[in-house]
Amino acid sequence: MKSSRMTSGVIRSAERMTYTNVNKVIESDPEMTERYAALAPRFREMKELALLLNARRNEHGSIDFDLPEPVIEFDEEQRMTISRAASATSRIGSSRNSCSPPIAPSPAIC
Numbered sequence: 001m002k003s004s005r006m007t008s009g010v011i012r013s014a015e016r017m018t019y020t021n022v023n024k025v026i027e028s029d030p031e032m033t034e035r036y037a038a039l040a041p042r043f044r045e046m047k048e049l050a051l052l053l054n055a056r057r058n059e060h061g062s063i064d065f066d067l068p069e070p071v072i073e074f075d076e077e078q079r080m081t082i083s084r085a086a087s088a089t090s091r092i093g094s095s096r097n098s099c100s101p102p103i104a105p106s107p108a109i110c
Contacts, residue, residue: 017036022036
């Protein structure tokens with residue numbers, strides 16, 4: 001990295017989710033499946049996509065380092081602190097990166 005820049009931003013989420021709750025839906029936990037009933041089919045589709053992408057990456061020699069994701073927080077003086085969270089569910093996260101090389105045939109498709 002040659003440089004970086006921090007700017008203010010806003011994220012507007014329709015639902016507050018955690019990897020743990022999404023994983024519970026995928027594993028058919030009754031309470032979480034009911035709570036996220038409208039989203040449950042998409043979570044299962046994302047799992048299928050993640051498994052396909054991981055299989056393809058493995059065919060290309062990729063190594064999966066299931067590392068904990070960093071947690072970035074700000075203290076009362078707006079100083080950033082970074083810590084490591086418990087290992088997140090990598091299968092869910094990998095569907096977010098569906099256009100990562102060497103999988104994607106063309107960036108225009110993403």
